[in-house]
Amino acid sequence: MATTTGTPQRDSVRVRTSRTRRRSIGRVRWYTYLLLGLAAAACIFPVYWMFVVSSVGSQAATQLPPRVVPGGNFLDLLELVFETVPFVRSLVNSFVVASLIAVGQAFLCSLAGFAFAKMTFKGRDVLFLVLVLTMTVPAQLAIIPQYMIMSTLGWVDTLQALVVPGLVSAFGIFWMRQHISATISDELLQAARMDGANSWQIFLRIAFPVVRPAAAVLGLLGFVNAWNDFLWPFIVLKSPDMYTAQIAIKALQSNISVDLGLAMAGSFLVTVPLLVLFAFFGKQMVSGIMDGAFKG
Amino acid sequence: MAATLTPGTLKGVKPATATRPVEKRWERLAPYGYVAPFYVLFLVFGLFPLLFTFYVALFDWNPIGDKTFVGLANFQQLAADPRFWNALKNTFSIWIISTAPQLLIALVLAQVLNSALLRFATFFRMAMLLPYITSVAATAIVFAQLFNRDFGLLNWVIGGLGFEHVDFMSTPVGSHLLVSTMVVWRWFGYNTLLYLAALQAVPRDLYEAAAMDGAGPVKQFFHITLPSLRPVIVFTVIMSTIGGLQIFTEPLLLSNGTLTCGTARQCQTLSLFLYEQGFGSFKFGYGSAIGVALFAIIVVVALVNFLLSSRLGKKG
Numbered sequence: 001m002a003t004t005t006g007t008p009q010r011d012s013v014r015v016r017t018s019r020t021r022r023r024s025i026g027r028v029r030w031y032t033y034l035l036l037g038l039a040a041a042a043c044i045f046p047v048y049w050m051f052v053v054s055s056v057g058s059q060a061a062t063q064l065p066p067r068v069v070p071g072g073n074f075l076d077l078l079e080l081v082f083e084t085v086p087f088v089r090s091l092v093n094s095f096v097v098a099s100l101i102a103v104g105q106a107f108l109c110s111l112a113g114f115a116f117a118k119m120t121f122k123g124r125d126v127l128f129l130v131l132v133l134t135m136t137v138p139a140q141l142a143i144i145p146q147y148m149i150m151s152t153l154g155w156v157d158t159l160q161a162l163v164v165p166g167l168v169s170a171f172g173i174f175w176m177r178q179h180i181s182a183t184i185s186d187e188l189l190q191a192a193r194m195d196g197a198n199s200w201q202i203f204l205r206i207a208f209p210v211v212r213p214a215a216a217v218l219g220l221l222g223f224v225n226a227w228n229d230f231l232w233p234f235i236v237l238k239s240p241d242m243y244t245a246q247i248a249i250k251a252l253q254s255n256i257s258v259d260l261g262l263a264m265a266g267s268f269l270v271t272v273p274l275l276v277l278f279a280f281f282g283k284q285m286v287s288g289i290m291d292g293a294f295k296g
Numbered sequence: 297m298a299a300t301l302t303p304g305t306l307k308g309v310k311p312a313t314a315t316r317p318v319e320k321r322w323e324r325l326a327p328y329g330y331v332a333p334f335y336v337l338f339l340v341f342g343l344f345p346l347l348f349t350f351y352v353a354l355f356d357w358n359p360i361g362d363k364t365f366v367g368l369a370n371f372q373q374l375a376a377d378p379r380f381w382n383a384l385k386n387t388f389s390i391w392i393i394s395t396a397p398q399l400l401i402a403l404v405l406a407q408v409l410n411s412a413l414l415r416f417a418t419f420f421r422m423a424m425l426l427p428y429i430t431s432v433a434a435t436a437i438v439f440a441q442l443f444n445r446d447f448g449l450l451n452w453v454i455g456g457l458g459f460e461h462v463d464f465m466s467t468p469v470g471s472h473l474l475v476s477t478m479v480v481w482r483w484f485g486y487n488t489l490l491y492l493a494a495l496q497a498v499p500r501d502l503y504e505a506a507a508m509d510g511a512g513p514v515k516q517f518f519h520i521t522l523p524s525l526r527p528v529i530v531f532t533v534i535m536s537t538i539g540g541l542q543i544f545t546e547p548l549l550l551s552n553g554t555l556t557c558g559t560a561r562q563c564q565t566l567s568l569f570l571y572e573q574g575f576g577s578f579k580f581g582y583g584s585a586i587g588v589a590l591f592a593i594i595v596v597v598a599l600v601n602f603l604l605s606s607r608l609g610k611k612g
Contacts, residue, residue: 046481145349268434290492
């Protein structure tokens with residue numbers, strides 16, 4: 001709104017025929033579209049470029065003027081990727097880790113969020129305050145002791161070292177609590193209580209089904225983060241068979257530092273599953289992030 | 297309990313009552329069970345390691361388990377280590393030149409995207425989220441290529457304009473710019489969406505009233521937009537600080553996987569230095585001392601940030 005300059009704002013709102021609308025867009029806001037178009041292009045181009053290079057081969061990256069149209073070598077390069085590193089195995093590892101984290105977060109965060117939103121218990125407010133505070137603690141700096149713990153547990157070079165710490169998150173609980181308090185009425189829960197349901201049954205049969213869309217978005221975000229995680233897998237995973245896809249790309253990049261086409265094909269392959277998810281659920285992810293935003 | 301069943305009196309009563317206090321003991325313990333997974337995992341994998349870092353930092357500690365108490369020697373060594381100061385300088389430089397543009401761009405784009413008459417709004421919002429779903433590892437390979445000295449797209453343009461090709465990774469300034477560009481690219485869209493969410497909660501008549509009173513877009517921005525965004529700005533500033541000061545993957549991968557990030561450590565960040573000492577040279581104690589230092593720095597910077605940014609737009 002504030003970006004409009006001279007146009008009488010009230011008129012364009014009141015007489016919203018499509019013609020005045022188009023006119024006011026065309027006249028006043030062309031720079032708005034220019035700005036947004038540039039930002040969108042900047043966001044899309046690197047991903048597109050990844051595809052171009054992986055469908056042509058290294059020469060696409062070394063050719064001047066640069067090539068911007070995809071070629072037909074994508075499948076050949078993919079085959080080469082699979083020959084160079086155990087990439088299928090890495091993709092499966094990533095998939096297992098990210099899925100377990102997604103399901104764990106969606107369910108456990110909803111459960112804890114339900115307890116915080118709809119149940120009274122001693123120490124609830126203090127526990128919740130602690131939870132919110134943990135979001136601001138940069139615990140990643142403790143990677144050396146974290147590694148030592150994994151080593152003591154015998155979890156180094158295993159996938160549970162990645163899965164278990166990520167099963168539930170403070171942000172997720174906070175977010176599900178907001179959703180549950182906003183969407184589920186106390187009367188409904190009391191009615192169920194009258195019918196003799198205990199809190200677990202109430203959660204499973206009434207609360208969780210209602211907030212499932214929000215939980216699904218949380219799971220998706222958890223999947224994306226787990227799929228893209230680099231530092232922790234890089235520290236904990238040792239053998240190529242255990243690598244997640246992100247670590248496999250790194251191995252691909254340093255093994256054959258010259259063949260860029262190969263590295264790009266690997267990168268693109270790792271991005272594809274998320275692009276597919278994004279194609280189906282992008283809108284929900286956008287509104288999920290906007291909902292989860294900390295509103296004033 | 298009975299009182300809460302009459303709708304009229306519902307408002308004044310405490311919320312949250314799915315459990316009746318007189319239930320079986322199980323029911324009274326249930327909520328603790330529901331919230332327990334988080335606290336257990338946080339204690340084991342978050343808080344305990346954090347505290348243990350302070351302990352390990354007091355030792356000369358080997359991965360094999362050999363340890364000798366050295367007191368504050370690690371910290372003294374750290375204070376005299378030029379590599380530490382270099383990493384500190386790099387971290388701050390990268391943090392500042394990535395956070396400031398990222399949040400400014402997000403602020404402007406959110407304002408623009410908030411327009412009621414905007415077409416293709418969904419497309420733009422989704423496009424902004426694309427960098428967020430693309431992994432750092434994949435992005436790093438693309439950016440390393442785009443900024444490559446000999447064949448990079450950017451240098452092709454620079455060459456076309458008649459300038460010498462720039463070897464970004466070879467100088468501190470160039471490599472910091474490159475790392476920051478990648479960070480900005482990854483996060484500006486995400487922050488835009490956070491700001492947009494807050495902006496959409498602002499009643500539109502506020503802007504209309506301001507426009508009626510003759511306030512131009514700039515005035516509206518400073519008197520309506522900025523104050524209503526204050527909480528979310530504080531939040532994003534703190535989050536970008538915590539993330540920005542821990543930056544690790546971008547410099548590592550842009551420099552082809554070298555832990556020093558270049559021969560002269562031109563873009564080695566504190567996190568990379570920590571990793572190099574802890575897992576490259578197997579000095580757990582010294583590495584933990586770096587972790588403690590970095591932790592202290594982040595806490596101080598986040599506090600300063602908080603104080604500064606919560607003043608933002610308060611008066612005005």
